[in-house]
Amino acid sequence: MPHSVDSPSSAPATASRRVFLKQLAAASGSLPLGQALAGGTAAALLLQAPDAAAATTKAPVINTVYGYESFGPDEAAFVESMLNIMCPADAHTPNGVDCGLAIYIDRQLAGSFGQGARRYAAGPFLQGAVQCGPQLPLTPQQYFKTGIAEADRAAQRLHGQLFDALSPEQGNAFLQQLAAGQIQGEQLDLGEWFNSLVYPLFCEACYADPLYGGNVGMVFWKMIGYPGLPATHALDVVNYLGKPYPGRATPKSIADFS
Amino acid sequence: MKQRASKTVVIVGGGLTAGLIARQLTAKGCEVLVLERGGDHSKGPESSLPNQRDELRWAVRQGLIQDWSRETYTLRHQHNQTALPVRWMESFLPGQGLGGAGNHWNGHLWRWAEYDPQLRSHYERRYGKQAIPADMPLQDWGVTYAEMEPYHDLFEKLFGVSGQAGNIDGKKLPGGNPFEAPRSGPYPQAPLHVLESGLVFKQACDKLGYHAFPQAAANSSGAYTNPDGQKLGQCQYCGHCERFICEANAKGSPQVLLYPMLRQRKSFEVRLNTQVLGLRYDAQGKRATAVHCLDLLTGEEYEQPAEVIVLAAFTMSNAQLLLHSKIGTPYDPVSNTGVVGKNFCYQVNTGVDLFFKDKWFNPFLASGSTQILIDDFNNDNFDHTGLGFLGGGTIQAYQFSGRPIKGRRVPDGTPRWGTAWKQANADWYAHSMSLGVEGSCYPHRGNYLSLDPTYRDVYGRPLVRMTFDFRANEQKMAQFVSGKMMEIARHCGADKVGSLQGLVVPFDSRIYQTTHIVGGTIMGETPHDSVVSPHLQHWDAHNLFVVGASVYPHNSGYNPTGPLAALALRLGDDLLRYLQAPGRL
Ligand SMILES: Cc1cc2nc3c(=O)[nH]c(=O)nc-3n(C[C@H](O)[C@H](O)[C@H](O)COP(=O)(O)OP(=O)(O)OC[C@H]3O[C@@H](n4cnc5c(N)ncnc54)[C@H](O)[C@@H]3O)c2cc1C
Numbered sequence: 001m002p003h004s005v006d007s008p009s010s011a012p013a014t015a016s017r018r019v020f021l022k023q024l025a026a027a028s029g030s031l032p033l034g035q036a037l038a039g040g041t042a043a044a045l046l047l048q049a050p051d052a053a054a055a056t057t058k059a060p061v062i063n064t065v066y067g068y069e070s071f072g073p074d075e076a077a078f079v080e081s082m083l084n085i086m087c088p089a090d091a092h093t094p095n096g097v098d099c100g101l102a103i104y105i106d107r108q109l110a111g112s113f114g115q116g117a118r119r120y121a122a123g124p125f126l127q128g129a130v131q132c133g134p135q136l137p138l139t140p141q142q143y144f145k146t147g148i149a150e151a152d153r154a155a156q157r158l159h160g161q162l163f164d165a166l167s168p169e170q171g172n173a174f175l176q177q178l179a180a181g182q183i184q185g186e187q188l189d190l191g192e193w194f195n196s197l198v199y200p201l202f203c204e205a206c207y208a209d210p211l212y213g214g215n216v217g218m219v220f221w222k223m224i225g226y227p228g229l230p231a232t233h234a235l236d237v238v239n240y241l242g243k244p245y246p247g248r249a250t251p252k253s254i255a256d257f258s
Numbered sequence: 259m260k261q262r263a264s265k266t267v268v269i270v271g272g273g274l275t276a277g278l279i280a281r282q283l284t285a286k287g288c289e290v291l292v293l294e295r296g297g298d299h300s301k302g303p304e305s306s307l308p309n310q311r312d313e314l315r316w317a318v319r320q321g322l323i324q325d326w327s328r329e330t331y332t333l334r335h336q337h338n339q340t341a342l343p344v345r346w347m348e349s350f351l352p353g354q355g356l357g358g359a360g361n362h363w364n365g366h367l368w369r370w371a372e373y374d375p376q377l378r379s380h381y382e383r384r385y386g387k388q389a390i391p392a393d394m395p396l397q398d399w400g401v402t403y404a405e406m407e408p409y410h411d412l413f414e415k416l417f418g419v420s421g422q423a424g425n426i427d428g429k430k431l432p433g434g435n436p437f438e439a440p441r442s443g444p445y446p447q448a449p450l451h452v453l454e455s456g457l458v459f460k461q462a463c464d465k466l467g468y469h470a471f472p473q474a475a476a477n478s479s480g481a482y483t484n485p486d487g488q489k490l491g492q493c494q495y496c497g498h499c500e501r502f503i504c505e506a507n508a509k510g511s512p513q514v515l516l517y518p519m520l521r522q523r524k525s526f527e528v529r530l531n532t533q534v535l536g537l538r539y540d541a542q543g544k545r546a547t548a549v550h551c552l553d554l555l556t557g558e559e560y561e562q563p564a565e566v567i568v569l570a571a572f573t574m575s576n577a578q579l580l581l582h583s584k585i586g587t588p589y590d591p592v593s594n595t596g597v598v599g600k601n602f603c604y605q606v607n608t609g610v611d612l613f614f615k616d617k618w619f620n621p622f623l624a625s626g627s628t629q630i631l632i633d634d635f636n637n638d639n640f641d642h643t644g645l646g647f648l649g650g651g652t653i654q655a656y657q658f659s660g661r662p663i664k665g666r667r668v669p670d671g672t673p674r675w676g677t678a679w680k681q682a683n684a685d686w687y688a689h690s691m692s693l694g695v696e697g698s699c700y701p702h703r704g705n706y707l708s709l710d711p712t713y714r715d716v717y718g719r720p721l722v723r724m725t726f727d728f729r730a731n732e733q734k735m736a737q738f739v740s741g742k743m744m745e746i747a748r749h750c751g752a753d754k755v756g757s758l759q760g761l762v763v764p765f766d767s768r769i770y771q772t773t774h775i776v777g778g779t780i781m782g783e784t785p786h787d788s789v790v791s792p793h794l795q796h797w798d799a800h801n802l803f804v805v806g807a808s809v810y811p812h813n814s815g816y817n818p819t820g821p822l823a824a825l826a827l828r829l830g831d832d833l834l835r836y837l838q839a840p841g842r843l
Pocket of ligand 1: 294296354359575820
């Protein structure tokens, strides 16, 4: 499957990332949508019908917000590569960057979540039972960035290249290892970092209301058939008991009611 | 410190129980002041469309929940460990703001088993004295279900509860819970609609000879006017209930049914943004004299004297205020002495996901309490002889929301990202359902609350320290009842049955379980084994009362709000008596 993360392997790592960032906007839009879904369940076929029809006639809506608030260029390159691996362009959605996933994470980290709002931050910071939750003197933004730097150094150590210069297959294998706790960080537990911070942000980016910059065009809601707002279903709950709900193909978000 | 003019009754915390007590008192013109640390949610985005339907803001980022940067809890599993602060709590979610957690609750409403208030006597009678392990300090509450029944009835009418009675005056009714404690009348409203997941579950239970019935719910099945003339709208099955405020005013909540009415009453006053830091205690006179307040808007600290003080600040704050103010003897698990902090209990939860290619469950068409369940394996509704544990749980097919960030199910073995992950989400989102166990948690000698020696809240007070784990009794019980759940799961006709999501041991603060934390300021018949009397009166301060789940000596396999609401209404009436002749009730 074509992959917009691909960067020329001959170019030096830093240069390729700069080139990549510039190419981003241009690369977006030429995406293989409308392919038949691989799954064979009745559910998948029923769900697919309206979407597939729409996909052949209309170009998908993609992210049009550019410029990061919290990522530096290296961080942006890491995050974009990661998101395009975790969310490749396919029959379901455009690639992760085009779905707005990078913008979502960037804005979350720049905002109150990233600054540690409503999180207990007093010391001392001792290590103990994992069930007490992370004990780090870092805000989520600092934690995220520290993890990226460590993961990039691990990629350099293991593959001789920064993460964003890995092929999609190599990059995917690297992320799998990260998630399985198989890549040692220098100071951080990178498995914990990925599973408790990065992965939840990825899921939120896909499935939160588009208000926050991800899930552009409600593409993930359409994919699963979540109808969004206004969700006043007192009659629907009777009329669609055990039946497909028509609104699943045309979800509405907060913006549609604002 | 500056003192304000004394009040008749001061209630600490402005949640569900405070509203109920204030209703009883102000109806008779008694002066009541409620002190609440949070603000008023009723006009904000949390209570209005479209922003009410924002999963990220309210459910994931906990927009209505206690601010952990100000007050959190430390955790250890055994008393010889060093506790660490939970810096971001997921496992339980205390509320903040007028109405408390009673605004963002799910609305399942239970009366507990008729024998729950006499649980120790009940087990001893049925299985002999030796059946209760020495490290399980079960105890009778000193109040009976029959005494609470009229208050259950009143609460259900006030909150417009929708349900199917199973037992009216001892007569068993078809379609209801055959294990239900006898009721004096039916529920005020018809039950909520049954969803596809409930139909599937009921069929399986029928085959197996179990007794499935719809959850009684404070989610209003129709438009409703309560005995106070307060109104509920009809539930819209919007799937944004637990962790959310109902913008349709269709969930029985203090913000809808109590506080707007109370604020019209002359003898009622509420001070919002008022953090209570502690109590002033006259140990000689055995009286609590005043409440130490911090105005969070101005920074002003003052003392608020009162004739009667009621702690209605939810489990953790209730225990903290007593420990911090040095009222009553703190519990010590080693010497097994003292009472404050004792019998801290939580709740057992397990689950399993089911996948059906050709069934449409439409998970987003749901209310906070749309579930069908059985009570057959709860508490002592089945014979425990030879089982090696006490207690049990309900087993339910629950469908409360299809919120997409947290509410998706995929079969075991699904990759966590990539095209195959998306495919599985697309395939199964509308075609899956879950079963769950919500089980009892009995007290253990080693599970308790105390003050942490190291960590402090933003006001400089020691944090409450939880010493808690699910012990052998709960682990065995979870295994047994989960086995029954898996049996039902296999009879549902699913194409795929997920693996059992068992009880998570050790207790893990990073996973939401329930907000049903109980105990710490327990009720009982003597000062040796309890903090408050059967009338919720503090044994060491006769003008101090404590209300809420913190007075339960054990947790049953039910949600907590029914009995604590009944006890709160009863306390309101008791306080009217007390004020006429202050002394021991
Ligand atoms: C997500 C969730 C779902 C739930 N679902 C159910 C359910 O389905 N069924 C059920 O039976 N129960 C449920 N509950 C529990 C239910 O909400 C509680 O039982 C009920 O609200 C308890 O009433 P309360 O008055 O004791 O506490 P609350 O209603 O929480 O009120 C306590 C108030 O005290 C205030 N407070 C605390 N400390 C201080 C202080 N130091 N100074 C000033 N104010 C303070 C708080 O801000 C809060 O407003 C749920 C709870 C949660 C969080």
